Amino acid sequence: DAGVIQSPRHEVTEMGQEVTLRCKPISGHNSLFWYRQTMMRGLELLIYFNNNVPIDDSGMPEDRFSAKMPNASFSTLKIQPSEPRDSAVYFCASSLRTGTYEQYFGPGTRLTVT
Amino acid sequence: GENVEQHPSTLSVQEGDSAVIKCTYSDSASNYFPWYKQELGKRPQLIIDIRSNVGEKKDQRIAVTLNKTAKHFSLHITETQPEDSAVYFCAASTGAGGFKTIFGAGTRLFVKA
Numbered sequence: 001d002a003g004v005i006q007s008p009r010h011e012v013t014e015m016g017q018e019v020t021l022r023c024k025p026i027s028g029h030n031s032l033f034w035y036r037q038t039m040m041r042g043l044e045l046l047i048y049f050n051n052n053v054p055i056d057d058s059g060m061p062e063d064r065f066s067a068k069m070p071n072a073s074f075s076t077l078k079i080q081p082s083e084p085r086d087s088a089v090y091f092c093a094s095s096l097r098t099g100t101y102e103q104y105f106g107p108g109t110r111l112t113v114t
Numbered sequence: 115g116e117n118v119e120q121h122p123s124t125l126s127v128q129e130g131d132s133a134v135i136k137c138t139y140s141d142s143a144s145n146y147f148p149w150y151k152q153e154l155g156k157r158p159q160l161i162i163d164i165r166s167n168v169g170e171k172k173d174q175r176i177a178v179t180l181n182k183t184a185k186h187f188s189l190h191i192t193e194t195q196p197e198d199s200a201v202y203f204c205a206a207s208t209g210a211g212g213f214k215t216i217f218g219a220g221t222r223l224f225v226k227a
Contacts (some may be wrong), residue, residue, distance in 0.1 A: 042203075094182070105157040
Protein backbone atom coordinates (compact mmCIF):
# COMPACT_ATOMS: atom_id res chain seq x y z
CA ASP A 1 0.00 0.00 0.00
CA ALA A 2 1.24 3.49 -0.81
CA GLY A 3 0.10 4.88 2.51
CA VAL A 4 -1.80 8.12 2.92
CA ILE A 5 -1.21 10.40 -0.05
CA GLN A 6 -1.38 14.17 0.19
CA SER A 7 -1.05 16.81 -2.46
CA PRO A 8 0.48 19.21 -3.01
CA ARG A 9 3.51 18.68 -0.76
CA HIS A 10 4.26 22.38 -0.77
CA GLU A 11 2.01 25.32 -1.52
CA VAL A 12 2.94 28.97 -1.60
CA THR A 13 0.13 31.40 -2.20
CA GLU A 14 -0.74 35.02 -1.67
CA MET A 15 -3.11 36.27 0.97
CA GLY A 16 -6.70 36.20 -0.22
CA GLN A 17 -6.26 33.27 -2.59
CA GLU A 18 -8.15 30.00 -2.30
CA VAL A 19 -6.13 26.97 -1.26
CA THR A 20 -7.23 23.36 -1.67
CA LEU A 21 -5.38 20.52 0.00
CA ARG A 22 -6.03 16.94 -1.03
CA CYS A 23 -5.83 13.61 0.71
CA LYS A 24 -6.21 9.99 -0.32
CA PRO A 25 -6.52 7.69 2.70
CA ILE A 26 -5.27 4.14 2.90
CA SER A 27 -7.63 1.82 1.07
CA GLY A 28 -10.07 0.18 3.47
CA HIS A 29 -9.65 2.76 6.21
CA ASN A 30 -12.94 4.29 7.30
CA SER A 31 -11.81 7.24 9.41
CA LEU A 32 -10.01 10.32 8.14
CA PHE A 33 -8.51 13.17 10.12
CA TRP A 34 -7.18 16.60 9.20
CA TYR A 35 -4.55 18.16 11.49
CA ARG A 36 -2.66 21.42 11.44
CA GLN A 37 0.82 21.69 12.93
CA THR A 38 2.57 24.91 13.93
CA MET A 39 5.35 25.67 16.36
CA MET A 40 3.05 27.79 18.48
CA ARG A 41 -0.02 25.56 18.64
CA GLY A 42 1.39 22.09 18.10
CA LEU A 43 -0.69 19.40 16.42
CA GLU A 44 -4.33 20.46 16.27
CA LEU A 45 -7.23 18.30 15.13
CA LEU A 46 -9.31 20.30 12.65
CA ILE A 47 -11.99 17.82 11.61
CA TYR A 48 -12.53 14.11 11.29
CA PHE A 49 -14.79 11.86 9.23
CA ASN A 50 -16.15 8.37 9.84
CA ASN A 51 -17.43 6.54 6.76
CA ASN A 52 -17.21 9.81 4.79
CA VAL A 53 -19.44 11.67 7.27
CA PRO A 54 -18.01 14.65 9.20
CA ILE A 55 -18.26 13.83 12.89
CA ASP A 56 -16.56 16.71 14.65
CA ASP A 57 -15.45 19.96 13.06
CA SER A 58 -15.05 21.91 16.28
CA GLY A 59 -11.35 22.35 15.57
CA MET A 60 -11.91 24.20 12.32
CA PRO A 61 -10.63 27.67 13.21
CA GLU A 62 -12.95 29.81 11.11
CA ASP A 63 -15.60 29.73 8.42
CA ARG A 64 -12.81 30.25 5.94
CA PHE A 65 -11.97 26.60 6.43
CA SER A 66 -14.09 23.81 4.97
CA ALA A 67 -13.56 20.09 4.42
CA LYS A 68 -15.31 17.48 2.33
CA MET A 69 -15.09 13.77 1.83
CA PRO A 70 -17.18 12.90 -1.25
CA ASN A 71 -16.13 9.25 -1.20
CA ALA A 72 -14.04 6.77 0.78
CA SER A 73 -10.88 7.49 -1.17
CA PHE A 74 -10.70 11.26 -1.29
CA SER A 75 -10.95 14.29 0.96
CA THR A 76 -10.23 18.00 0.56
CA LEU A 77 -9.49 20.82 2.96
CA LYS A 78 -10.17 24.24 1.55
CA ILE A 79 -9.18 27.65 2.85
CA GLN A 80 -10.90 30.61 1.27
CA PRO A 81 -9.65 33.30 1.53
CA SER A 82 -6.24 32.36 2.89
CA GLU A 83 -4.34 34.50 5.40
CA PRO A 84 -0.68 34.54 6.50
CA ARG A 85 -1.62 33.02 9.87
CA ASP A 86 -2.84 29.92 8.04
CA SER A 87 0.78 29.08 7.23
CA ALA A 88 1.44 25.65 8.72
CA VAL A 89 1.93 22.00 7.88
CA TYR A 90 -1.38 20.27 7.27
CA PHE A 91 -1.50 16.53 7.87
CA CYS A 92 -4.14 14.07 6.81
CA ALA A 93 -4.36 10.75 8.67
CA SER A 94 -6.51 7.66 8.27
CA SER A 95 -7.36 4.70 10.45
CA LEU A 96 -9.68 1.80 10.97
CA ARG A 97 -12.40 2.18 13.55
CA THR A 98 -11.97 -1.39 14.70
CA GLY A 99 -9.06 -3.67 15.32
CA THR A 100 -5.80 -1.75 15.12
CA TYR A 101 -6.33 1.81 16.20
CA GLU A 102 -3.23 3.37 14.68
CA GLN A 103 -3.62 6.60 12.75
CA TYR A 104 -1.43 6.63 9.68
CA PHE A 105 -0.29 10.11 8.76
CA GLY A 106 0.38 11.39 5.29
CA PRO A 107 3.58 13.30 4.47
CA GLY A 108 1.85 16.63 5.05
CA THR A 109 1.38 19.77 2.97
CA ARG A 110 3.52 22.72 3.91
CA LEU A 111 1.43 25.83 3.27
CA THR A 112 2.94 29.28 3.13
CA VAL A 113 0.65 32.27 2.72
CA THR A 114 2.46 35.51 1.94
CA GLY B 115 -13.72 18.63 25.81
CA GLU B 116 -10.53 16.67 26.30
CA ASN B 117 -7.33 18.48 27.24
CA VAL B 118 -3.93 16.79 27.22
CA GLU B 119 -0.94 18.32 28.96
CA GLN B 120 2.56 17.06 28.32
CA HIS B 121 5.81 17.62 30.20
CA PRO B 122 8.59 18.44 29.78
CA SER B 123 8.59 20.43 26.56
CA THR B 124 12.30 19.74 26.08
CA LEU B 125 14.40 16.90 27.45
CA SER B 126 18.11 16.37 27.02
CA VAL B 127 19.76 13.11 28.11
CA GLN B 128 23.08 11.39 27.69
CA GLU B 129 23.20 8.37 25.42
CA GLY B 130 22.43 5.27 27.44
CA ASP B 131 20.37 7.11 30.04
CA SER B 132 16.62 6.79 30.42
CA ALA B 133 14.04 9.37 29.35
CA VAL B 134 10.60 9.84 30.84
CA ILE B 135 7.79 11.94 29.36
CA LYS B 136 4.58 12.53 31.29
CA CYS B 137 1.06 13.41 30.20
CA THR B 138 -2.19 14.14 31.94
CA TYR B 139 -5.67 14.14 30.47
CA SER B 140 -8.97 15.59 31.61
CA ASP B 141 -11.75 13.45 30.10
CA SER B 142 -12.39 10.35 32.18
CA ALA B 143 -14.08 8.80 29.13
CA SER B 144 -10.74 8.61 27.30
CA ASN B 145 -9.68 5.00 26.96
CA TYR B 146 -6.99 4.87 24.31
CA PHE B 147 -3.58 6.55 24.66
CA PRO B 148 -1.13 6.44 21.75
CA TRP B 149 2.37 7.87 21.57
CA TYR B 150 3.77 9.22 18.32
CA LYS B 151 7.33 10.03 17.33
CA GLN B 152 8.04 12.75 14.81
CA GLU B 153 11.50 13.17 13.37
CA LEU B 154 12.51 16.49 11.90
CA GLY B 155 10.60 17.18 8.69
CA LYS B 156 8.77 13.86 8.84
CA ARG B 157 5.26 12.73 9.68
CA PRO B 158 4.21 11.53 13.15
CA GLN B 159 4.40 7.76 13.52
CA LEU B 160 2.92 5.56 16.21
CA ILE B 161 5.53 3.95 18.45
CA ILE B 162 3.39 2.45 21.19
CA ASP B 163 -0.12 2.69 22.57
CA ILE B 164 -2.05 1.57 25.60
CA ARG B 165 -5.71 0.95 26.26
CA SER B 166 -7.45 1.73 29.51
CA ASN B 167 -7.81 -1.88 30.59
CA VAL B 168 -4.02 -2.21 30.82
CA GLY B 169 -1.69 -0.53 33.30
CA GLU B 170 1.59 -1.05 31.50
CA LYS B 171 2.89 -2.10 28.12
CA LYS B 172 6.44 -2.69 26.90
CA ASP B 173 8.04 -2.96 23.51
CA GLN B 174 11.79 -3.46 23.64
CA ARG B 175 13.29 -0.22 24.98
CA ILE B 176 10.03 1.68 25.31
CA ALA B 177 7.24 1.29 27.82
CA VAL B 178 4.08 3.14 28.70
CA THR B 179 2.29 3.25 32.02
CA LEU B 180 -1.26 4.40 32.67
CA ASN B 181 -2.88 5.51 35.90
CA LYS B 182 -6.57 5.97 35.17
CA THR B 183 -7.40 7.13 38.67
CA ALA B 184 -4.93 9.99 38.45
CA LYS B 185 -5.54 10.47 34.70
CA HIS B 186 -1.92 10.38 33.76
CA PHE B 187 0.26 8.24 31.54
CA SER B 188 3.96 8.18 30.83
CA LEU B 189 6.44 7.10 28.19
CA HIS B 190 9.71 5.52 29.31
CA ILE B 191 12.64 5.06 26.97
CA THR B 192 15.59 3.08 28.32
CA GLU B 193 19.15 2.90 26.98
CA THR B 194 18.56 5.95 24.81
CA GLN B 195 20.36 6.22 21.49
CA PRO B 196 21.01 9.25 19.27
CA GLU B 197 18.35 8.02 16.83
CA ASP B 198 15.78 8.42 19.59
CA SER B 199 16.19 12.19 19.18
CA ALA B 200 12.83 13.49 17.94
CA VAL B 201 9.60 15.11 19.10
CA TYR B 202 7.30 12.78 21.01
CA PHE B 203 3.56 13.38 21.27
CA CYS B 204 1.15 11.77 23.65
CA ALA B 205 -2.54 11.66 22.81
CA ALA B 206 -5.86 10.66 24.31
CA SER B 207 -8.93 9.31 22.59
CA THR B 208 -12.36 8.23 23.69
CA GLY B 209 -12.28 5.16 21.56
CA ALA B 210 -10.70 3.46 18.65
CA GLY B 211 -8.62 5.24 16.04
CA GLY B 212 -11.78 6.50 14.46
CA PHE B 213 -12.65 8.68 17.39
CA LYS B 214 -11.53 12.16 18.33
CA THR B 215 -7.87 12.22 19.30
CA ILE B 216 -6.34 15.12 21.18
CA PHE B 217 -2.58 15.50 21.17
CA GLY B 218 -0.26 16.92 23.79
CA ALA B 219 2.04 19.79 22.89
CA GLY B 220 5.02 17.51 22.31
CA THR B 221 8.39 16.87 23.94
CA ARG B 222 11.58 17.51 22.04
CA LEU B 223 14.06 14.84 23.11
CA PHE B 224 17.77 15.30 22.52
CA VAL B 225 20.06 12.32 23.07
CA LYS B 226 23.67 13.38 23.32
CA ALA B 227 26.29 10.95 22.11
